[in-house]
Amino acid sequence: MNNGSSSTMHGPDQPEISGPAPAPKSLRTKMGKPEDSEKKIFHKKLKDVEISVPIVYGNIAFWLGKKANEYQSHKWTVYVRGATNEDLGVVIKRAVFQLHSSFNNPTRVVESPPFELSECGWGEFEIAITLFFHSDVCDKPLNLFHHLKLYPADESGPMSTKKPVVVESYDEIVFPEPSEAFLARVQNQPAVVVPRLPAGVALPPPVPVEDPSNRKRGDTKDHPLCQWFTNFSEADELLRLATARQQVQTHIAKFRREITLLEGQHQQVNSVSDQ
C-alpha cells in the first residue's frame, strides 16, 4: 500500500496519486505514444495535472557545551530537504536564506542541493527561505518562513551536546499547471509526485538523466544529520480525520432526525390550533 486512497472521493481536486511515496512504474508504462493530432507544444501548460513536491524544512541545533561562548552557544543548520530525502535539485535551482541582520552577509545563497546552511549563534529568529526554481519549472520564487529554535521547550532538562533540538515542518510545493517540459523532465524523479495523466494526454519519454556519479549527490539520504530527521507519515493523521468525520456525521444525522421530528410536532400543533 503506498497511496492515499481517499483522495479521489473527497477532494475538490482531480483524482491523484499523492503521498510521500512515488507513483509505481506500472502506471507510467500505461502511457501510449502521443498521436500526431494531439501533439502539444512542449511549453504548453497542462491543466488538471498538478505536480507536488513534498518537502520538509526546519533546523537542527546543537548546544556547544564547553566550547560555547556568549555569542556562539549553539551550532545550527537550517535546511530544506525532500520529505523522503530525495534530491530537490531537479526542481529547485537555488535557495536563499535570509538571516538576522546581526549576521555577516545575512543573505545566504545556496546554489546546489542539499539546500542547507549552518551557522553558530545564540539567538532565535525568523529565517525567510526563498526557493528559486529552474526556468522550465516556474519563474516565480516561493517563500517559506521558519522560526529558528535553539533551546529545548522544556527548560528543566540538562542541555546535552549530543542531543540536538530539532524542529521540522512538512509541506508540499504545488505547481498547478506545469509545463509539458517540466512534466517530461521529472516524471521519473523520486523527489516529485506526478499524478496519473488524464486520458489522452501522453508525454514523450524522459530525457536520460546525466550520470549521477558525475554530479555531487543532492539527496539527503546519507546526510550526516539524517538520524535526526523526522519521518512524516500521513497515515496517522488520516486515521484521526476519518474517525472525527465519522463522529461528526453521526451527530449531523441525529440532529437532522430531531429537527424533522420537531417539525412534525409543530405541524400537528398548528393544525390543532386552527380548528
Place this chain on the structure above:
Amino acid sequence: MDAKDILGLPKSTHPASQEKKSRPLKESQRKPDGISREVYALTGGVPPLMPAVEPLQLKKRPPTDEKITWQWLPFTSSARKDNLQLYHWVIVVNGIPPTGDYSFAKYNKSVDVVKYTDEEYEKHLTDDMWTKEETDQLFELCQQFDLRFIVIADRFSSSRTVEELKERYYKVSRSILIARAAAFPGNISEHPIVKEPYKFTQERDRKRALSMVLSQTKHQERKDYEVLAEAKRIAESHMAARNAKESELLVTFTMDSERAIVFGETLSPPSNSEFAPAMVAHSTSMAENASTLVSLRMLRVYLRTYALDQMIQAASSSAGLRTIKRVEQSLQELGVNLKPRVPTKAVCAQHLDLRKEILTLLNLQKQLQHKEAEGTSYHDGPYETPGTPKDRTFVPDSTSFGGEVLGDRVGKRDQKRKALGRAEAPSLPAQSKRPRKLRASDL
C-alpha cells in the same frame, strides 16, 4: 415724559418717572452709531450676544494712496489681424494706463491644420473618391472652423457625411506628416494622428450604436435589463457548475472551453449551450470553492498549507468569528490538529471536509435550538418568546465529543422528548440560560 426729556425740561420727582428718565438716558447712551435707534430697540435695547459686524466697518476700504480713475481708451489685441480700433473702459492708476496685450487674446487658439502644396498633393494625396478641389475646400473649412466637423459638414458643398470628411482629413494629414518626416528625418511616430489613425467603419458603427441606445424607449430599456440579468445568472450558474465539474471529473478541454473559462465573467448566453445543463445544484459554498481554486491556479506555485488556508477561509466566509472559534474548539476536542502536521493532498482534503461538516453540524444545532424555541412558544402563548441565546456554551451535554459517552447522552435526550409528548414543552438542557418555560402541568 419723552417730550419733556427731549426738551431737556426738569422732571418731577416721581419714582416711576425717574426710572423712565434713566432708561431713555441709558438707551441713548448705549445706542451705537451706525444703526438707527428704532432698529437697536428691536434687540431690546441691549447689544446682541454675538458681536455683530459693525456696519460702519463694512463700508471701510483700505486707505489707498493711489489715484484711480477710469478712462475710455483705445486698445489693440494680438488676436485681431485687421486694423480695427476698439475702445473700452480701463482703470488708470496714477495716470498710467495698463500695459500688455488684451487680456482675452490668449484665448484665441487655433488648430494646426496641415497645409500641403500642390506637388505634395500630386505625390501623396490623390484619391479616387476625392477631387483636389474638394480636398482643398475641406482643408480650408477645417482651418476656418477649427476642425468642428459638424459645422464643416454643414458648409461643405457636396453632401458628405461627417465620417467621410474626418476620414479624408485624417488620412491626408497622416500621409503628409509621414511624407515630410521621411524627407526631414524626425520621429513622428508619437504624433497622435500617426499613432492612432481614424477608423471609418468603427466610427460609423459606434455612432449608430450610440444613437440606438439613446433612442431606446423605456420599455426596451427594461427588457434589455431583464435579459442581461438573466444572462448573468445563467453565466454564473454555469461557471460554478462547470468549475465543480472540471474539478471532479477528468475532462480534456477543447480550445473553446479553455477560452470560455478564462473569460468566464463575460459569458454570453449563446456560448452556454456548449455545456451540458448544470446537473449539480450549485450552492454558494461550491462557488466559493471554485473561485479559490481558480485563484490558486493563477499563482503558478504555492504551498499546500497556503492552499488549505485559502480554502478554509473561503468555506468559513459566511461564518462569524464565534462560529470559527467553535469549529476550532470542536477540532481540538476531536483530537485533530488545527493545522495538519502532515499536510499532504489527502490530509488537507479530509481536513477541509471535516471543517465543513463541523460547520454544518453547528448550523444544524442552531436550527434545532430555534425549532425548540418555536415549539415552546406555541405552548406559552402570551409569554415572550426567548431571544437567541447569547452566551450559550458550545457543548451542551448532548453534543460534546467526549468519546464513547456520546451515544448515551444523545439517546437520553431523545427519550426524554418522546416521553413528554407534545402536550408539554420539551425540557431544555441544563446549561440553557433561557428562562424556564411554562409547562402544561403548571397550568
